Amino acid sequence: MRLVGRPIPRVEDARILRGRATYLDDIEPPGTLHAGFVRSPYPHARVLRVDMSDALSDPRVIAGYTSLPGPPMAPGGKVRFQGEAVAMLVAVDRYALADALERVVVDYEPLPHVVDPAKALEEGAPLLHEENGSNVAHTARYGSPDAAGAAAPRVLEGELRVQRVVPAAMEPRGVVAAYDGHTLTVWSSTQVPYDVRKEVAGALGLPLSRVRAVQPDVGGAFGSKLIVYPEEVWVAAAAYLLGRPVKWVATRSEDFRATTHGRDMGLAFRVGFDGSGRVRSLWGRITCDVGAYHWGEGLSDIAARMLTGPYDIREAGVEVVDVYTNKTPLGAYRGAGRPEATFFVERIMDMVADELGLDPVEVRRANLVRGLPYTNPFGMTYDTGDYTGTLEAALSRLGYYELLRWADEEWARGRLVGVGLSIYVEVTTFGFETAIVRAEPDGSFTVVTGTTPHGQGVATGIAQIVADELEVPLESVRVVWGDTALVQDGIGTMGSRSITAGGSAALLAARRLREGLKAAAEQLLGSPVQYSGGRFWGPNGEAQIGDVVRAIYRGRASGPLEAYEVYNARSTYPFGVHVAVVEVDPETGHVRPVLYRSYDDAGEIVNPLLAEGQIHGGVLQGVGQALYEEAVYDGEGNLITANLALYGVPTFAEAPRYEVRFAERPHRSEHPTGTKGVGEIGAIAATPAVVRAVEHAVRRVRPGARATSTPLTPEKVWMMLRP
């Protein structure tokens, strides 16, 4: 019986549920020293002097650095965001370290700063990078720039904004490094151990063979751990120079400033449409506040290139401007450009419907892409699907119109509830991925995946795929990852690519190993053989797969014991329809998410239990984006939502009830797994659905009300409810 497609509980859980998982802070080689950073309280300042002498007079303090191999600290003698590192201390334990960090004296010359991207673009704005000549970090144009909509019967203009948020994985970032005189081992709470290894080796001038990077259990990342941060290189360099193990683990407040933030994009748009709701043209300008350094390249470009969403809008053009401001650098956060694009286009569809007094579903139906594959105006080719058919199925499975009727009835009883629908198409998967499938001497199998899972359950999914391909029990397949001593190259877990790219690599490796073992079995049995269920057989007899493997290990047959596969995966496009239900308190503007239903065509679903888990978690992050979360900077450039006490990560109390469905007849991708990816769907679809649900409720009281920016805080909703 095939394992793929079944809701098998995770094989990863045993360690986690016994408290035996090993996260970064659980790694502490004997004699480990503790590193910490002196960080700027100013958003923009010249660093005049760093005096560590008082701190270094404490015998518990081993070393202090204002520069180390790797990226410069305070490049050009300046700090450009609150929380940027100025100096690093190394002490014998974390209490001594905390004492010593207080004793470092830094003379700063505060400089004029800018935290508003519009102001950062004005003439005379303070420049973050003088050599750049302006605060423009990047510009691009996609589609037809003259998509002005002049020819359309109706034109609507407006501005939309998706706020800056903090990924806030439950485990803060951290690094441990140890040098034994031969090998430098770097453990990091990262999504990209291969990149960590390359950057550390490059900074220290070491060959890759002498640097090993290990990704231990990682307590969540959501894209915030997919670049190599300066601290990772500096801590490794200190361990190498000192010849002693060094550990740095960010405090939560430190992590809020030193780990990349997400989203933070605005769209100015002009949409042209006709009386039936058919959109004729869409012009947009995306302004993305990238913060102090351009670490998150490509985010606004993805948002731009997905701006027409699942709609066939032939005349479309987008300009992109990435702007430097004195904030924490922006980076990938679950969805990375597609949540923004989807929020923008779904808001526009709702606005067009409201302008015309039409059903928002009717407007979407009139514009949906018909006939796949389809290349959008920005060159993105949506691969497979049936968008109109899936929409109709979704409307019925999700009970959308029944929910609308129920909301009417509730309103008649005096309860203000709203129902919002969103449709999305998103792009997942890119690049190569690596897999090694190895036969162990007892006939069990080890799979090394180049992906770098950190909670998704990828090891269970890949084990299902490989066990099916080898026709062996799930228990015979063990999946490992995250150590360059096991696999030297890969990309990692990001962009909803792990099962599609990594699973396909593993599937093809397993297939090749199976073919090689079949040839070995034919030598052993002296005849052509067939294979099924772990057994080779032919006219001369039979052999279990373990017997063949043992024969190769002992030189009695020749054949492969492992297969190394590199799979290049082209992008693929999940599509779906989501519905959110909220209750609004008209007295306070408080919004309570009540119910969330989803219907997704994400290709084959390897494990529905785990796929549903991905939707749940992604949806709650999208709900947080819609209602609760925001990285707020005050006029002085202080991050004032600087820790979990001040920043609104949703709790048990805010979570809606989820009802997740996947398409009964999904459209496969071209990949061997047939999958399209599910990791980011929830975060992409939920925000526009929740925002429309709030607007739907509010419009009963204030018919013209319009939500154009997130989060919809009680204050904002209260204002919308009033004339």
Place this chain on the structure above:
Amino acid sequence: MRVGLRVNGTFHEVDVEPRALLVHVLRGLGYRSVRVGCDTATCGACTVLIDGRPAKSCNLLAVQVDGAEIVTAEHADGLLERLRKSFNAHHAAQCGYCTSGMLMAAYALLSRRERPSEDEVREHMAGVLCRCTGYQNIVRAVVEA
């Protein structure tokens, strides 16, 4: 200062700085399931049972709990095994970083209430944050443990 702690049935006598946080002392003793996720006593990843009641061990000094009976997620008994099975069956753990805190909060609830309702679970466990699961599977796992 000398502090005596009984952790999962094992007695430890340790010399601690007066300012040492309980979470650091427990981790130093090898109870690594007790995790640090914040610095404001918000996230609950460090939740342990102290004399049967759930507490955030980052918000206590070790010297405050001298003589206490402490239970961490490494503990093994019938109730914890039931919770573990249920968490696995309902896919209630993803990255796992909050999971020790979730197990401890659930253990405290089920120790005094055999069949809690969904709402009771949500209210009782709201002191532990999770960024991965969206909470629903945790609620189910506790209700059906």
